[in-house]
Amino acid sequence: MEPQLSWYLALSAVLFTIGVTGVIIKRNIISMFMCIELMLNAVNLTFVAFASFFQDVTGQLFVFIVMTVAAAEAAVGLGIIIAMFRNRESLDVDDASILKL
Amino acid sequence: MESNLLSLIIFAPLAGAAINWFVGRRVRDERFIGAVACGSVAISTIVAFYLAFKTNGALRSETPLLDHIWTWLQVGTLHADFALAMDRLSGTYALFVTFVGFLIHVFAVGYMHGETGFYRFFAFLNLFMFAMLTLVLADNFVLMFVGWEGVGLCSYLLIGYYIDRKEAGDAAKKAFITNRIGDWGFVLGIMLTFFVTGSVSFFANPAAGTATQTALSFFKTQPVDPFTAGAIFAGGATSIAVLLFIGAAGKSAQIPLYVWLPDAMAGPTPVSALIHAATMVTAGVYMIVRCSEIFVHAPTAMLIVAIIGAATALFAATIGLAQNDIKKVLAYSTISQLGYMFLACGVGAFIAAIFHVITHAFFKALLFLGSGSVIHGMHDEQDMRRMGGLKKYMPITFATMLTGWLAISGVPIFAGFFSKDEILWRTWSAPAFSLPSTAFSKFLWAIAALTALLTAIYMTRMVVMTFWGAERFREAHPAGEKPNPHHGPVEPHESPWIMTVPLIVLAVLSTIGGFIGIPYALSAAFTDRNINVIEHTLEPVVAKIETGGSESPHSSEEVTAERMLAGLSVLVGLLGIGIGWYVFQKRPLLAMPRLLEDKYYVDEVYDAALIRPIEAVSREGLWKIFDIGVIDGFLHAIGEVVIEFGRLARYLQAGFVRGYAAIILIGALILIGLFAILGFPTMTP
Numbered sequence: 001m002e003p004q005l006s007w008y009l010a011l012s013a014v015l016f017t018i019g020v021t022g023v024i025i026k027r028n029i030i031s032m033f034m035c036i037e038l039m040l041n042a043v044n045l046t047f048v049a050f051a052s053f054f055q056d057v058t059g060q061l062f063v064f065i066v067m068t069v070a071a072a073e074a075a076v077g078l079g080i081i082i083a084m085f086r087n088r089e090s091l092d093v094d095d096a097s098i099l100k101l
Numbered sequence: 102m103e104s105n106l107l108s109l110i111i112f113a114p115l116a117g118a119a120i121n122w123f124v125g126r127r128v129r130d131e132r133f134i135g136a137v138a139c140g141s142v143a144i145s146t147i148v149a150f151y152l153a154f155k156t157n158g159a160l161r162s163e164t165p166l167l168d169h170i171w172t173w174l175q176v177g178t179l180h181a182d183f184a185l186a187m188d189r190l191s192g193t194y195a196l197f198v199t200f201v202g203f204l205i206h207v208f209a210v211g212y213m214h215g216e217t218g219f220y221r222f223f224a225f226l227n228l229f230m231f232a233m234l235t236l237v238l239a240d241n242f243v244l245m246f247v248g249w250e251g252v253g254l255c256s257y258l259l260i261g262y263y264i265d266r267k268e269a270g271d272a273a274k275k276a277f278i279t280n281r282i283g284d285w286g287f288v289l290g291i292m293l294t295f296f297v298t299g300s301v302s303f304f305a306n307p308a309a310g311t312a313t314q315t316a317l318s319f320f321k322t323q324p325v326d327p328f329t330a331g332a333i334f335a336g337g338a339t340s341i342a343v344l345l346f347i348g349a350a351g352k353s354a355q356i357p358l359y360v361w362l363p364d365a366m367a368g369p370t371p372v373s374a375l376i377h378a379a380t381m382v383t384a385g386v387y388m389i390v391r392c393s394e395i396f397v398h399a400p401t402a403m404l405i406v407a408i409i410g411a412a413t414a415l416f417a418a419t420i421g422l423a424q425n426d427i428k429k430v431l432a433y434s435t436i437s438q439l440g441y442m443f444l445a446c447g448v449g450a451f452i453a454a455i456f457h458v459i460t461h462a463f464f465k466a467l468l469f470l471g472s473g474s475v476i477h478g479m480h481d482e483q484d485m486r487r488m489g490g491l492k493k494y495m496p497i498t499f500a501t502m503l504t505g506w507l508a509i510s511g512v513p514i515f516a517g518f519f520s521k522d523e524i525l526w527r528t529w530s531a532p533a534f535s536l537p538s539t540a541f542s543k544f545l546w547a548i549a550a551l552t553a554l555l556t557a558i559y560m561t562r563m564v565v566m567t568f569w570g571a572e573r574f575r576e577a578h579p580a581g582e583k584p585n586p587h588h589g590p591v592e593p594h595e596s597p598w599i600m601t602v603p604l605i606v607l608a609v610l611s612t613i614g615g616f617i618g619i620p621y622a623l624s625a626a627f628t629d630r631n632i633n634v635i636e637h638t639l640e641p642v643v644a645k646i647e648t649g650g651s652e653s654p655h656s657s658e659e660v661t662a663e664r665m666l667a668g669l670s671v672l673v674g675l676l677g678i679g680i681g682w683y684v685f686q687k688r689p690l691l692a693m694p695r696l697l698e699d700k701y702y703v704d705e706v707y708d709a710a711l712i713r714p715i716e717a718v719s720r721e722g723l724w725k726i727f728d729i730g731v732i733d734g735f736l737h738a739i740g741e742v743v744i745e746f747g748r749l750a751r752y753l754q755a756g757f758v759r760g761y762a763a764i765i766l767i768g769a770l771i772l773i774g775l776f777a778i779l780g781f782p783t784m785t786p
Binding site: 020024026098 | 755756757758759762763766
């Protein structure tokens with residue numbers, strides 16, 4: 001049986017929902033971060049699926065942009081997380097609720 | 102004619118002020134500061150005399166000297182340039198302002214010796230000369246107003262020169278605020294002039310782009326306003342003239358705005374001499390004579406000027422009779438003499454008014470400087486009750502004060518006699534143009550003559566109390582008053598030469614200064630030539646009232662009448678001196694009526710009728726209701742609304758990251774939901 005477009009989209013939706021749910025319910029900042037990455041990759045999957053479906057390379061190009069942004073975000077985000085951990089010795093985001101370090 | 106030298110007259114004192122302010126305050130060398138101050142005014146004096154008397158100079162030609170310095174205001178049809186003009190009138194003014202100013206500067210170097218604010222004093226004094234000369238030499242109303250405000254500012258600064266004395270600060274504020282009321286009239290007068298004539302210039306200067314029709318020449322072709330009270334509100338020449346007179350009354354201390362001048366004596370004496378006797382307070386007279394073309398078209402306004410002038414002259418003279426402070430006597434005397442000048446303007450004798458301004462500048466500057474010399478010699482004592490017998494100690498001051506006394510009392514050959522007599526005669530013979538009837542002119546003359554009598558009496562009282570009689574300065578001071586703490590027992594001394602030389606020069610001028618205006622009726626006895634120099638000089642630039650019939654000047658009845666009146670005014674003057682001598686020689690401390698000594702309680706009445714109500718309205722109404730209630734309330738309401746919004750918005754900012762994430766999610770779901778329900782908008786490429 002040939003894989004259909006709808007399969008990819010369904011998988012992507014599932015991954016995205018898992019990501020959203022993780023961001024909402026997780027307290028550990030690293031877990032939240034990973035969930036964000038998960039959401040980004042769900043979107044990437046959608047792009048690639050559509051690019052293949054429409055035989056159009058634009059969607060694949062977009063994936064590269066998303067990956068670049070995600071890499072930069074990871075660098076900055078991990079830096080912030082380390083700084084926060086040094087100050088608070090905790091990775092619980094609910095501890096960081098006073099809008100400053 | 103263009104002459105760039107003209108700007109030197111006003112900018113030399115300005116430069117002097119700048120040097121003294123920026124350099125003098127660091128150098129703090131009295132000789133340097135004095136030399137800069139006197140030198141800059143000396144430059145002005147020399148240039149003014151040169152420009153006035155050179156071939157085709159201002160006083161010798163019919164056309165004014167013009168100096169267009171820069172284009173200042175040019176809005177629509179309004180042209181007001183920073184431009185100077187010296188014609189016969191402003192030239193005459195510039196001459197005595199610079200010369201008398203120079204003498205007073207020299208005197209002040211001696212008088213202010215040892216003061217800590219020496220540089221400040223002379224910087225302000227030079228700045229005053231700049232403003233005064235700008236006022237006089239301005240070629241349009243707007244620049245004249247700049248000078249007008251400038252002299253007001255310098256007056257404020259110099260009255261309040263003794264910054265550690267509260268009464269000096271209060272007097273300075275009083276002078277400034279009272280002048281504001283007059284300035285209100287002046288500004289409205291300028292605006293109305295522009296509205297009616299379309300110009301604010303005095304002189305046509307086609308080279309500089311000023312229209313040939315000026316604010317003054319406009320009226321030449323206009324009919325005279327009707328002689329009714331309604332003309333005041335008609336918006337024509339009469340309205341302009343009345344508004345301008347309000348300005349003049351403020352600056353020249355006429356009823357009801359005279360109250361600031363006596364208090365202004367809190368300033369140093371040279372300031373009183375320069376600003377509050379010789380020059381600034383006569384600016385109102387200058388302005389009216391400069392605008393004589395407007396006034397001769399406004400008989401109602403001239404009647405007001407004449408009545409106010411006569412009333413002020415008499416009123417101030419009666420107060421002067423009872424003052425014990427030597428400077429207060431002179432201050433009220435100044436107000437009274439200014440009243441004379443306005444009386445002359447009101448009956449159309451503009452030249453006589455200017456003549457009296459000049460002679461008054463000589464003898465009143467002399468009297469003030471003489472009183473300054475006395476105060477200096479008495480170690481800052483101003484109360485005449487503690488003087489007496491000073492002629493032995495201060496012979497030069499005494500001799501020069503004597504000439505001033507004789508001049509102001511109207512003793513013949515002294516300057517005051519000629520000018521005062523001219524005013525009295527012109528009042529007596531005034532046509533019915535600006536007066537309800539010729540009988541009214543006799544009434545005004547009677548007031549003026551009575552004032553002359555009082556003038557002679559109070560001046561005699563002052564001189565007698567100061568220079569004759571027992572020496573009272575060693576006596577114990579009245580209980581409750583501390584003796585002067587800075588000095589030991591008071592031992593009067595004559596002032597140094599730098600103070601006595603200006604006194605001598607002014608004494609000579611007070612003696613011979615009147616010869617520039619000998620009336621025909623008196624000179625005809627000696628020579629056939631009409632030797633009234635001042636009248637010849639000013640006649641072309643001063644407007645005359647239209648009397649209708651063409652009467653021959655100097656008819657024999659007129660000459661006889663004028664001689665009789667001159668004899669009468671001599672008698673009045675001598676009678677006044679006689680009364681003063683007889684009464685005060687024996688009893689110099691004679692108590693004067695309480696009402697006069699307390700100045701008719703005018704200050705108290707003003708305080709109760711105007712100042713208190715204004716204060717109450719300001720405090721209870723403007724401050725407590727309008728400021729606190731309306732303005733503050735409005736602003737506070739804005740603030741509170743913002744605070745309330747902030748209080749609501751704060752619930753969104755809990756600081757929990759997952760909360761934010763949830764909000765983002767909800768927002769995204771709402772958007773997606775909207776797309777799902779409404780569908781995507783169709784896009785057309």
